[in-house]
Amino acid sequence: MGWLSDIGDAVSSAASAVGDAVEGAANTVIDGVEDVVDGVVDTVQDGIGSATDWLCKHGGVVGCAVGNFFGGVLDGVLQGFQDLLNDYFNILRDVFGIVGSLLRLDFPGVLKGLGDLFISIFDFGIDFVRMATGGYIVGGIVKKFKRSALIRFVDRLVTERFGDDPDRLAEVRSKIGLDGGRFGFQLPAEHRVCVMDSEDVDLWRMHEDEELDLYAMAGLLSFDSFALGSDHPNTVVKSVGDDGTDNWWPVTRWTISKYLESNGEAKRLRVYAMSHRVAVERQALTSRKLDEIGVILDWNDGDEFDGFRAETTQEIAGIEYDFPSGQLETLLGQPEYDRPPGVNCTLVALAGFKLDNFGRVAGRDIRECEDFPDDCSTPNRTDRCCNTIDWRRSSGVIYRDVYPEYIFKYVLAHEIGHYLGLCHCEHDGFQNVMFRPDILDFFDVGLLSFYWDSEPHFSLKDGKNAWRFIVDQLLPCLIDEEEVSIPADVESRVVSSRNSCAVVREPAERTNERRKLPRVS
Secondary structure (H helix, E strand, O other): OHHHHHHHHHHHHHHHHHHHHHHHHHHHHHHHHHHHHHHHHHHHHHHHHHHHHHHHHHOHHHHHHHHHHHHHHHHHHHHHHHHHHHHHHHHHHHHHHHHHHHHOOOHHHHHHHHHHHHHHHHHHHHHHHHHHOOHHHHHHHHHHHHHHHHHHHHHHHHHHHHOOOHHHHHHHHHHOOOOOOOOOEEEEEEEEEEEEEOOOOOHHHHHHOOOOOHHHHOOOOOOOOOOOOOOOOOOEEEEEOOOOOEOOOOOOHHHHHHHHHOOOOOOOEEEEOOOHHHHHHHHHHHHHHHHOOOEEEEEOOOOOOHHHOOOOEEEOOHHHOEEOHHHHHHHHOOHHHOOOOOOOOOEEEEEEOEEOOOEEEEOEEEEEHHHOOOOOOOOOOOOOEEEEEOOOOOOEEEEEOOOOHHHHOOHHHHHHHHHOOOOOOOOOOOOEOOOOHHHOOOOOHHHHHHHOOOOOEOOHHHHHHHHHHHHHHOHHHOOOHHHOOOOOOOOOOOOOOOOOOOOOOOOOOOOOOOOOOOOOO
């Protein structure tokens, strides 16, 4: 039956090549146009934001109110226009994705594409109604007034914290844009997409043991599984050339078949947890969400014009494919991650394959709700949350891609919210980025905010509590590290943004044996 299998692989490979060409060409054009639209709209919105911030600083209460109102109207109209265009682009992507899946004989992909198409059309309808009834305008105005209130709060907070030292206060105010420039806590961020290389990981054995399905992960016809991609909806499989670089053309069923038949000897493959386009979309969305609480994420690979940028990856061992998230601190403590314990002023965000949950933060001691202590070290919190730096552990976040992305694309923003001091407590409705399913209240009055907010948001209360955490727990990121008191009972190194920005762009050398991680006590 070997020759029949070869014929089937050849036919499937030819069809998939056509499917990849159609879908790839369409996505290239759509992505390019969308990047231009987003770039123009974002630039105009930044200009409006700068103007309203200036009015609030120099125009008094009346000038600030007028600026926020009219700036909010313009910002809301632009946001509605941008969202409708993005919905339209998503519909086009879904249509071409269905065509590509059909040609690749990827029937689960066809069903997933139909589901995505339905969601995109539904989202377009909702956004159209919101635009037609003024919801976007209301949302733009609310956003401007919320931002002004947050800036005033941060102004008072840093004045109270550093008022006894005018030079230090001036330094901090300048660093976070209170005296000019863009307001916000500058947070360098490294996004690393996990990848497995068949030279170091026995992917053929994992496929044989049904830990994964290489055909399905490549979006090809598979007789081994039939899933809608709930575990890995946007994975990418690439064949590797003799020079060690990924081949630009998509992998075929024939290539994967030969790799499997030879027990990994005939071909070399790499499997990525997430496509580059999806990774960039997650980063751009997360940047927009964190900007709501005055945090400016500076991603290592950028979050626009993704077709012209490289992608930072993190090679992992097979044991880390289905990863127990409770061991994230141990993983980040390994040399290739360069994450010393204590304060890190550069965020590391890993896009993983499979987790025992949707995402996790490392290096934070979180006590909330009923466990909220009376003596939390961060003063004046208003959310029954005590989130502090765990000085013994390495910090960072990990998340995975989950279908449907319409619901789960906010996981990265959620985990970074934990990284910046936020908790689940008092976030009962799914209008909150920080909600948790087991405390979800479908009758929460805050759900009405979806009329003017087109997606989950961080509240003004979130912003205030995040800044309380930043000023108290991330003090080394605001002032010189030499002047920060480290807990006497902890032997750890405080790292500032000046010396914690190393990016692992080349995978560390690995052995072919699967590595077991020690348990975290």
